[in-house]
Amino acid sequence: MSSPVRAFVIQAHPLRDSYNAALHDAVVRGLEASGHDVASAHLDRGDDPDLGELGDASSLIFVYPTWWGGPPAILLDWLQRRLGPDLEAVTRPLRHVQLLGAVTSHGSARWVNIVQGEPGRQLIVRGVRRLCAPDAATRWLALYKLDRLPRRALEAFIGRVEAELGAAGRAVGAAP
Numbered sequence: 001m002s003s004p005v006r007a008f009v010i011q012a013h014p015l016r017d018s019y020n021a022a023l024h025d026a027v028v029r030g031l032e033a034s035g036h037d038v039a040s041a042h043l044d045r046g047d048d049p050d051l052g053e054l055g056d057a058s059s060l061i062f063v064y065p066t067w068w069g070g071p072p073a074i075l076l077d078w079l080q081r082r083l084g085p086d087l088e089a090v091t092r093p094l095r096h097v098q099l100l101g102a103v104t105s106h107g108s109a110r111w112v113n114i115v116q117g118e119p120g121r122q123l124i125v126r127g128v129r130r131l132c133a134p135d136a137a138t139r140w141l142a143l144y145k146l147d148r149l150p151r152r153a154l155e156a157f158i159g160r161v162e163a164e165l166g167a168a169g170r171a172v173g174a175a176p
Contacts, residue, residue, distance in 0.1 A: 007036040007059035012075035014044040022158055023103050024063045030162040034169030043074045051093050058172050059099040066106045070119040083131060097132040099172040101139035103161050110144040139168050
């Protein structure tokens, strides 16, 4: 029997009982259901994984709220310190990553983020993606108008995150 496919989830939110924490848990459940062995780092709790700690993870998922139009400063700091030098050198330190994803929430409407240039999406899908396997799949799951949605919409998004990352995880973990 083959060993489980490894996934690494990086979360950036200071509150343990937040909606973002529920999104993190949905990501983990989805990936585990697809056969992934999941490790997590919580940047706001002092975790600071280096690239060696990501190991040979085939999936790398970021979970964070969008604040002031982009990712939180603690995530930007981690990305700059851990991946910034590799962007300059044009290396692929994450060449084993076959699935790159981001799960985020916005207080604003989608059109506001589009007008802002979608900085979080550009950072993950264009910037970090360049460091992954050339054929890596990407998943961008964003919830807009967080503060104005009914509870059922928030719960539906959690279900969507779990289902989509489960399906994406199965695709990555499938035998060639």
